[in-house]
Amino acid sequence: MKSNLNLQDADGFYEQLLDAHAGLSAAESELLNARLILLLANQVGNAQVLRECITAAKARETAPSGPK
């Protein structure tokens, strides 16, 4: 799993993500997120990377990784 920046346009992606959810109900947002996760997971493909991403997402309370 990459921890360093890999996004070509981090701010642009973040904005697109928020815009996609604008005006949606909570249920619609949940469905959008679920669809997006499945689409992105298929782009990643690698089972080990996906496992690490799920673990990293669940470990939100711990200290961030990478250079301090």
Place this chain on the structure above:
Amino acid sequence: MTQTLPGATAYRAVAFTNGYEFAQGAGYPLPEYPFVEPPELKSGAVLRHPVVIVGGGISGLTLACSLARLGVAAVLLDEDNTVGVKGASSRGICYTQKSLEIFDKLGIYDRIAKKGVQWSVGRTFAGADEVYSFDLRQQGAFNLSTQPPFINIQQFYIEGFLVERILELGHVDLRWKSRVTAFEQNEDFATLTVDTPAGSYRIEADHVIDATGSHTSFHQWCGATMQSRRGDDRWCIADVRFSKRPPVERHTWVEAPFNENRAVWQHLMADDVWRIDYQMAPDADPDTVSREDVVRERLARQFGADADVEIVWVGSYAYRSQCLDSLRIGRVFFMGDTAKIVSPFGARGGNTGVADADNLAWKLAAVLRGRASPKLLDSYNDERLDAAQQNVRVTNRTARFLRPADGMERTFRAAAIGLARQHLFARSLINTGRMAVANTYTRSSICEGTGGQSVQNVAFRWPDNSPGAVNDLLRWAGSDLLVLVFGDVSPAAAQRLQQLAQHAPVRCVQVVGPDDRAQALEHVRDPQGHLQGACHVFGHAWALVRPDGYLGATGEAVDGDLVSAVECTLGLK
């Protein structure tokens, strides 16, 4: 033509079972077998038997038939006097290529093929859309075997064929109306108490096989521990005949508009009977959902009010998933539903029971003949627990897709179904059952790193060019191991093979190409390389094939590695 169903039949408490409890319908006429007073009751003596099988379902009968084929004496005790469950449905309906290959080895495949229905196409729908389909004949994994990918047939037909085959072969004493009511074991033997219409008697056994099914008492008697999970998913089967003939395909709906957007299965079996299996609301009342008027209304919603439906059998069920922590406790071996219980999705129940039996039979035969270490029997647990756990994992995933927890699980399913309509990749997430396979053994003490895979029953040519198949070689080898040597055999290698065959329970066969000269007397031709492909080897190589059609190991040179692999496969290392 319609028929009148009996009035509301008392339904037993909601059964957490993979078994299909009888609810309503005419049922099937089943054969009945006579109770014969056993010698123990006449003489009063307590006799010791090498093998006692308890339970005459598909697993127990497959084991009994396999032992009979290998000439091993055994006693089978069954509490009933018929196959199937009296007045009840067919239970399993779908038999895999591996099971069919095993039945071929036992000599009942032709009867199954004649009675059953072959299919290879499966389609999955969500709403009105087809989201996924497969044709198993197009998949390389299936098309080399002499047996088709699947045959659908009512389970009791197979059980009946097995009984008749056992009677032909001899060696196994089938004892009907014999219920085991008590059990104990010590270091040296086990003792079972058997109730019969003519009285009760005791019987001793060196090896006991519990094939009694999901309601077994042996778990308690042996102190078995297990992992178990149960949910609120409820289903209702209608086995029907009708005037419309849907395609001979496996159709599954994740969300069927005609079943309140819940799942539906539709599949043909023998006698033009269709199994339509409807998912009910969670925790649905089994009495209500299996009432005739409710069932007919459900069928009419799917097939139209004008469809002329004859109800053969109706039954509602709940399933649980369960897996023992060990499939051997002392002298007792657990197989079929006593080893593990899975949801019915993917036909992983009965088929793995058949494979359990095929796995244990040759090991018992080899050990009882003194040709293998008693330790070989422990490998039954290594291999079949591995398979059971794989099957529990796979079927639990399907169950979770079909009955997602409310909240995010349901949201992800909606996302997957929605994406599947537009994007190919998402179709692979739609899980209406992953069809059973011959499980590969990944942690067996008797398989080397190169072994553990099933060898398909592929065709080859005998030296006179007549057609043969792997099962012919396995039948010929009996409970001995088969060494297939591909390519030329040097004089030194030929001598080593001869010595091996003299000192170990091994039969050696050379496999040559269409125009090659054979050096060994026992040889076959593999003109298209199918046999080599089935053994997962290339070029000059050897493959050590066990009587259950699994690879013990493969290698290149005929040297000490082969000898070592033979010792390993017999539990001698």
